[in-house]
Structure formats: C-alpha cells, structure tokens
Amino acid sequence: MKQPRSHLVRELVEIIVLTLLIFFLIRLVVQTYQVDGQSMEPSLNANQYVLINKVAYIFKAPERGDVIVFHYPRDPRVDYIKRIIGLPGDTVRIDSTHVWVNDKLLDEKAYISAPVNPFAKIWKVPPGQYFVLGDNRPVSDDSRYWDYVPKANIIGKAVLVYWPVNKWQFINTHSDTFAGVGNQ
Template sequence: MKRSHLLREIVEILALALLIFLVVRLVVQSYHVDGDSMSPSLQSNQNVLVNKMAYLFRGPERGDVIVFHYPKEPNVDYIKRIIGVPGDTIRIDSEHVWVNDVQLNEPYIKEAINPYAKSWKVPADNYFVLGDNRPVSKDSRYWDFVPKEYIVGKAVLVYWPTDQWKFIDTYSNTFAPITTKQ
C-alpha cells in the first residue's frame, strides 16, 4: 500500500514539473547574444530573457528590443531595436535617423553612422529595426522590414552573466514625440 502511494506521488510530481516546464517554455525563452550589433546596450555572450507573450494583446512599440527570425534566413534569430512601426516613414542620412519627420536623439547607440541616405515607408504588419552599434549591425537598412509573424518576443532582461544583470531599456522618452501616421 505504501509503495503504490509513493509511486503515485512521484508520478504527480513529475507531471507537475513537466507542466510547469511547458508553460514556462510557452511564455519565455532564453536568447544568447552573439556579436556586437547591439552594443553598448547588449554585449556578446550575454543571455537575455525573451517574453514571448508580450505582443499577445498589443503590438510591438518603437524602442522595444526584439528577438526575431531573420527574414532572409528564418532559421536564424536576430536581436535588434524597433525604430519604426507600421505606417511610419523612416529617413536616414550619414548620421541621423528621423521617424515621421522627428529626428531621434538616440542615447543608446554606440556611434551615429549610416552607410547612405535613404527613406522607407513601413508597411502594415512589418517593423523597421536597427542595431544599437550601427557600424557593424546588419539590419533594416540592408534588408528592409521584419514581418510581425517573424517576431519571437520582446527582450526584457539580461540575466547572464549575473554581474551584468539588468532590465533592457526601451528608451520610451526618445520615441515619445513621434506620432503615428497611418
């Protein structure tokens, strides 16, 4: 009698552990930063926690740092900052970025440099993303937009290495003056 009771408890504990594991995997994901395209905000070899449910009830916003499937190679994931949302007009010159004719003051970038002057109109259900380390980042300047369905989630927390633990800043004040043109 005691043996069957113990076996039942072990099965219940294992089932509960599996359920908790599956729920956590549906809600959050770990992402390993590989490269310097998001420096100084994120460093190579940091691990970040990605909220996969962040956009369940609202869309991605300017300033959000997202993990997404690279549009040219969907089995590869990238991490970048959203600069433009659907309906926005993005314009760049060699040093500056404008969103809907508002020049961004970007405290998060390592160096203000762009390879050329160009403008884009962000289509519906797409996002314009840039890395914070512009000289080395391959981003929307080179391959245009990230479709909404390619977004894995919002990066919210650096958790490894533990001495670099921090919440990821979206710099909402930088993007506050921008009004959406739809």
C-alpha cells in the same frame, strides 16, 4: 506493505508530471536568447543571455524602442535581436549620421555606439512590418540592408539580461527618445 510503496510511486509520477507541465507552460511564455555578436552594443554585449517575453505582443502591439528577438526574414532558421525604430505606417529616413521617424529627428545618444549610416535612404514601413536597427550601427546587419521584419517573425520582447549575473538589468526601451513621434 504494498500500499505505501504504490503511494510513493504515484506521488513520484505526480511530481514528474507536474514538473513537466510547469516547464512547458513556462516555455510557452518565456524563452532565453544568447546575444551573438556586437550589433547591440553598448546596450547588450556578445554572449549575454536575455529573457524573452513571448506573450508581450498578444494583447499589445510592439512599440518603438522595444528590443525584440525575431526570425531573420532572409533565413528564418537564424534569430536576430534588434531595436524597433519604425512601426507599420511610419516613414523612416536616414542620412550618414541621423535617423528621423515621421519627420522627427531621434536623439539616440543614450543607446547607440556611433551615429553611422552607410547611405541616405527613406523607407515607408508597410502594414504588419517593423523597421529595426542595431544599437552598434557600424556593424549591425539590420533593416537598412534588408528592409523589414514581418510581425509573424517576432518571437518576443527582450526584457531582462540575466547572465552574467553581474550584468543583470532590465532592458531599457528608451521611450523618451521616441516621445513625440506621431503616426503617419
């Protein structure tokens, strides 16, 4: 009589341990993030949930157009979500309505809400840093105001909107917008 009961307890413990192990392994690879605010509209809306690939940049560097979640450089307790525009070594130039990367004018109509920049400026992206912009330029707090995101601050690449279910979609990196932008 005692043997079946101990067998059941052992199986329950094994199931619990295996479940916890799987949970922690998944948390090492993926993370969820709730979009807060309007800075990524129309691509992402407030209160949508996205899946973050935390291992995307282990074997491959971030690319222009990737939407990333990162620790805000001025307060690492706060996480932001933005689109990478400039890579290390790039020169990013803006005027009131346009963005150039390495002297190539970007055609951003596919993903920005409005081509608005508050000032004209040129940035030379330092090694190990990334220049990011929100898709909703009129309201986005981004690299135009506080410069760069260190690679160490990047949590991962946003890959999928999974909530609400009727808005399920893979996140578009708009790689065609950045085609032909060479390195400097």
